[in-house]
Amino acid sequence: MTSNPLQQTYGQRALKHSNPAAKLLLETMERKKSNLAISVDVTESKDFLSIIDSVGPFVCLVKTHVDIIEDFDESLILKLQELSKKHDFVIFEDRKFADIGNTVALQYSNGIHKIASWSHITNAHPVPGPSIIAGLSSVGLPLGRGLLLLAEMSTKGALATGSYTEEAVCMARAHRDFVIGFIAQRRLDNIGLASDEVPDDDFLILTPGVGLDVRGDSMGQQYRTPREVVLESGCDVIIVGRGIYKNANEIPAQAKRYQDAGWAAYLERVSSVA
Numbered sequence: 001m002t003s004n005p006l007q008q009t010y011g012q013r014a015l016k017h018s019n020p021a022a023k024l025l026l027e028t029m030e031r032k033k034s035n036l037a038i039s040v041d042v043t044e045s046k047d048f049l050s051i052i053d054s055v056g057p058f059v060c061l062v063k064t065h066v067d068i069i070e071d072f073d074e075s076l077i078l079k080l081q082e083l084s085k086k087h088d089f090v091i092f093e094d095r096k097f098a099d100i101g102n103t104v105a106l107q108y109s110n111g112i113h114k115i116a117s118w119s120h121i122t123n124a125h126p127v128p129g130p131s132i133i134a135g136l137s138s139v140g141l142p143l144g145r146g147l148l149l150l151a152e153m154s155t156k157g158a159l160a161t162g163s164y165t166e167e168a169v170c171m172a173r174a175h176r177d178f179v180i181g182f183i184a185q186r187r188l189d190n191i192g193l194a195s196d197e198v199p200d201d202d203f204l205i206l207t208p209g210v211g212l213d214v215r216g217d218s219m220g221q222q223y224r225t226p227r228e229v230v231l232e233s234g235c236d237v238i239i240v241g242r243g244i245y246k247n248a249n250e251i252p253a254q255a256k257r258y259q260d261a262g263w264a265a266y267l268e269r270v271s272s273v274a
Contacts, residue, residue, distance in 0.1 A: 005187075005202045005234075006187070007270055007272070008270065009030065010027075010029040010030040010035075010266075011026070014027045016202060017180070017202070019144075019177060019178065020144035020146075021090070021120045021121050021146030021180060022180040022181070022204060024090055025060065025061060025120070025146075025237075026204075028088060028089065028090055029060045029236075029237075031088065032059075032060055032088060033259075034058060034059055034060045034259045034262070034263060035230065035237050035238060035262045035263060035266055036060060036237075036240065036258050036259045037059060037060065037061040037063050037092065037206065037238065037239045037240070038051070038055045038059050038061075038063065038239075038241070038244060038255070039063040039065075039208065039240065040052060040063065040241070040245075041065055041241055041242075042068075042069075043069060043070050044069070044070060045069055045071050045076050048069060049079055049080070051245045052080070052083050053083055053086075054245075054251040054252055055244060055245070055251060055255040056083055056087025056089060057087055057252075058255035058256050058259040059087075059255065060089060061091070061121075062083075062091055062092065063092045063093075063094050064092070064094065064119075066093060066113050067113065072113075077114075077117075080118070081118060090120045090121065091118065091119050092119065092120065092123075092148075093113075093115045093119035093121075093122050094122075095108075095115055095123065095124075096125055097122070097123070097124040097132060097136060098125040098127055098128065099128060100128055100131055100132070100135070101128075101132060101134045101135025101136075101138075103135070104124065104136050105135040105136065108136055108139045109139045116143055116145060117143075119145070120144075120146065121145065121180070122136070122140070122145070123147065123148040123149065123150060124136060125149075125150050126149050126151075126167060126168040130171050130174065133147065133149075133175045133178065133179060136178070140178065141177065141178050146180035146181075147175075147178050147179050147180065148179070148180065148181050148182055149181075149182050149183070150168070150183045151164075151168040151169065151183065151184040151188060152165055152182070152183070153183070153208075154185060154223075165184075165191065166191050166192050168182065169188050169191045169192050170192055172203060173192075179203075180204055181203040181205055181236075182204075182206070183206055183208065184235070185209070185229075185235070186235065187205055187235065188201075188203065189203075204237065205234070205236050205237070206236065206237040206239060207229045207233070207236075208239040209223050209239075210223060210224060210225070210226055210238040210240050210243075210258075211223030211224070211225070211240070211243045212225060212243065212258065223243075226262040227261065227268075230269060231265040231266075231269050238258065243258070
């Protein structure tokens, strides 16, 4: 078997991961033939659940921002978990933690959202340094959760570049039991290594800013196609939001369209010659 993640199937890569959340995501992708994640950014519970139920058959992962839901209560999480089982998808709360270790541990485990109790995956800015991983890991690792670091962002003018991205990769390598990958625009395997070093990392790359019909919006978001993201940049999961659910009547059709485009790019990638 090749050691290059770009030429391994998601199922083959799942065998190498010890973190339960990473294994679950890769196995789900292989099982459902989907590398599509839906970002559900709506403010009412009924819309939130309706969109997820509609896209559920087509996605490997549902990305949430539960702090924007105006009528949030604990029953919403129970319904989300039911949909996760019904449609076989992983849950990713896009919390973007960005504080000292003790504070993020409390934010992750407590409060009204109790994220660690239901979200398989969450994420964090590496700005505070390794203590943020230590704090989140103290809560999430015993529960089998996984963490993504925000190494790059898809907005115009983002500051997450250069040495910032390099430090994020170094932090991840030092905490491979809990950090399972990155929010990024490309593969980061060679970052921080000497030219003669062979990378042995297999971090998952989840990529926002994916669109089939538009190239940007009025608030600085920049879009690339699934083929550009998966085949050309070597990313693993495409994250799509408004492009799927902006028209309620077209949600299943649009989700299938993105699923097919992302999977075709993946199949072309794993079948290519190194």
